Amino acid sequence: MHDLLIALQAFYEEYGVLLLEGIRDTLYMTLLSTFFGYIIGLPMGIVLTLTDKEGISPNRIIYTILDVIINITRSIPFLILLILLVPVTKALVGKSYGSTATIVPLTVAAAPLIARMVESSLKEVNKGVIEAATSMGASKFRIIINVLLGEAKTSLVVGTTIVLGTVLGYSAMAGVVGGGGLGDIAIRYGYYRFETGITLITVIFIVAIVQILQGLGMLVAKKSDHRRT
Amino acid sequence: MSYIEVKNLNKNFIAKNGSVEAIKDLNLSIEKRDIFGVIGLSGAGKSTFVRCLNLLEKPTSGEILIDGVDIQSLKGKDLRFKRQKIGMIFQNFNLLEQRSVLANVCFPMEIQHVPASERKEKALELLRRVGLEDKAKAYPSQLSGGQKQRVAIARVLASDPDIILCDEATSALDPQTTQTILALLKDIHDTSDITVVIITHEMKVISQICSKVAVLDKGVLKETGSVDEVFNNPTSAATKRLLLIKNTEEQSEEIEENAEKAGEEEEINA
Ligand SMILES: Nc1ncnc2c1ncn2[C@@H]1O[C@H](COP(=O)(O)OP(=O)(O)O)[C@@H](O)[C@H]1O
Numbered sequence: 001m002h003d004l005l006i007a008l009q010a011f012y013e014e015y016g017v018l019l020l021e022g023i024r025d026t027l028y029m030t031l032l033s034t035f036f037g038y039i040i041g042l043p044m045g046i047v048l049t050l051t052d053k054e055g056i057s058p059n060r061i062i063y064t065i066l067d068v069i070i071n072i073t074r075s076i077p078f079l080i081l082l083i084l085l086v087p088v089t090k091a092l093v094g095k096s097y098g099s100t101a102t103i104v105p106l107t108v109a110a111a112p113l114i115a116r117m118v119e120s121s122l123k124e125v126n127k128g129v130i131e132a133a134t135s136m137g138a139s140k141f142r143i144i145i146n147v148l149l150g151e152a153k154t155s156l157v158v159g160t161t162i163v164l165g166t167v168l169g170y171s172a173m174a175g176v177v178g179g180g181g182l183g184d185i186a187i188r189y190g191y192y193r194f195e196t197g198i199t200l201i202t203v204i205f206i207v208a209i210v211q212i213l214q215g216l217g218m219l220v221a222k223k224s225d226h227r228r229t
Numbered sequence: 230m231s232y233i234e235v236k237n238l239n240k241n242f243i244a245k246n247g248s249v250e251a252i253k254d255l256n257l258s259i260e261k262r263d264i265f266g267v268i269g270l271s272g273a274g275k276s277t278f279v280r281c282l283n284l285l286e287k288p289t290s291g292e293i294l295i296d297g298v299d300i301q302s303l304k305g306k307d308l309r310f311k312r313q314k315i316g317m318i319f320q321n322f323n324l325l326e327q328r329s330v331l332a333n334v335c336f337p338m339e340i341q342h343v344p345a346s347e348r349k350e351k352a353l354e355l356l357r358r359v360g361l362e363d364k365a366k367a368y369p370s371q372l373s374g375g376q377k378q379r380v381a382i383a384r385v386l387a388s389d390p391d392i393i394l395c396d397e398a399t400s401a402l403d404p405q406t407t408q409t410i411l412a413l414l415k416d417i418h419d420t421s422d423i424t425v426v427i428i429t430h431e432m433k434v435i436s437q438i439c440s441k442v443a444v445l446d447k448g449v450l451k452e453t454g455s456v457d458e459v460f461n462n463p464t465s466a467a468t469k470r471l472l473l474i475k476n477t478e479e480q481s482e483e484i485e486e487n488a489e490k491a492g493e494e495e496e497i498n499a
């Protein structure tokens with residue numbers, strides 16, 4: 001028993017700070033990239049919904065342009081996107097490695113995913129309710145805010161938890177090219193130094209973070225949903 | 230000039246298998262404070278007609294004058310402003326599911342930038358009017374169909390409308406609830422200057438509250454006049470058919486009732 005405690009103590013002294021920093025960097029990348037992703041992806045998703053042929057402002061040209069852009073970005077594997085974006089990242093952040101730099105490709109990967117998530121959430125909103133709002137003389141802006149976003153909020157929150165999980169996964173992949181965070185640690189120690197124990201521990205942490213985010217997201221979604229009693 | 234004038238209205242839909250003429254050359258006048266019924270079988274074009282009145286559907290051709298204003302000349306803000314005075318009630322209620330009953334009734338007033346304190350007060354008053362003051366904090370999913378329609382009626386009244394359009398407002402409700410909703414609409418009409426247009430496929434709805442009726446069949450207006458006139462002396466085959474359906478329904482209801490009674494008696498005798 002005593003020996004185990006000593007071993008843990010030694011492990012903590014050697015890797016504790018490293019792991020804590022890894023968790024911090026992972027959360028930093030995931031949350032910020034998702035946030036920036038929404039700044040780009042949310043308006044895109046809204047525009048997709050409005051300009052769809054069943055939407056309230058059908059516009060085939062705008063819809064098709066956005067649709068194609070999203071399909072292209074979504075079909076590029078994340079690691080390749082990351083490498084393709086190195087010049088952009090360097091221009092924006094000044095370097096192409098480390099957690100701050102990784103936010104750039106993560107945001108670019110998250111935005112189209114978010115746009116699709118938002119689009120599918122907003123399209124679930126009952127057409128009749130949109131029509132009722134139109135019949136009341138609501139402006140398009142009000143319909144977007146109060147009807148589309150208001151009625152889809154539960155689905156939007158669920159979408160956000162899915163996005164967070166995906167972005168966290170991408171952030172770990174970025175570890176291959178020194179992207180910072182837990183994935184970076186796993187690769188540096190596990191792959192290059194064969195310290196399987198530390199890799200295992202980072203994996204446990206990654207899974208735990210995903211679980212916590214998922215749990216929180218579902219809790220918020222459930223609390224905000226008034227559609228069922 | 231009549232309050233609502235529909236002149237040579239046509240509406241075609243482009244569908245996959247060609248074009249559908251939902252409304253064919255329809256001429257109709259509705260007077261202020263009428264409770265005007267439009268009846269016809271499913272697919273007759275009733276919904277299309279009523280949706281043209283607030284431009285939810287854009288007419289293919291023809292003119293719609295409301296209080297002398299050609300509504301198709303209205304754009305943007307002016308159209309929205311006009312729509313605020315034309316309330317609409319739907320078969321599926323179309324309430325905002327994520328908003329409380331009170332917030333649903335407040336919604337049209339938000340659209341019209343009524344101050345928040347005034348909104349709440351008026352919404353509560355309207356909920357009292359429709360007999361749902363105790364449900365203000367409830368959500369639509371917690372209400373029955375009849376209660377949902379009452380909320381929808383309170384919501385429509387929140388705009389102080391000149392016209393209320395009802396598209397099959399009672400078709401999703403059981404007969405008893407239908408009665409109470411129709412009575413509420415009648416009461417609202419009798420205590421205001423509101424013109425009511427009621428779309429239905431049910432004769433009973435027309436005979437219970439409408440003063441005038443128009444019969445629509447395959448997009449064509451077959452006849453129109455006072456309810457008594459049209460129902461007592463039907464001139465079109467379409468009207469006769471609708472009357473026949475009504476009579477058979479009543480008969481079959483009677484037969485069912487008699488059968489039930491007979492069954493009960495048998496049970497008692499046994
Ligand atoms: N958006 C639409 N696109 C194509 N056809 C439509 C559309 N809306 C209605 N129709 C057609 O127009 C006709 C009249 O429909 P509707 O006005 O809904 O009838 P009702 O309300 O009397 O049942 C029907 O044949 C229907 O299929």
Ligand SMILES: [Mg+2]
Pocket residue numbers: 275276277397
């Ligand atoms: Mg209909």
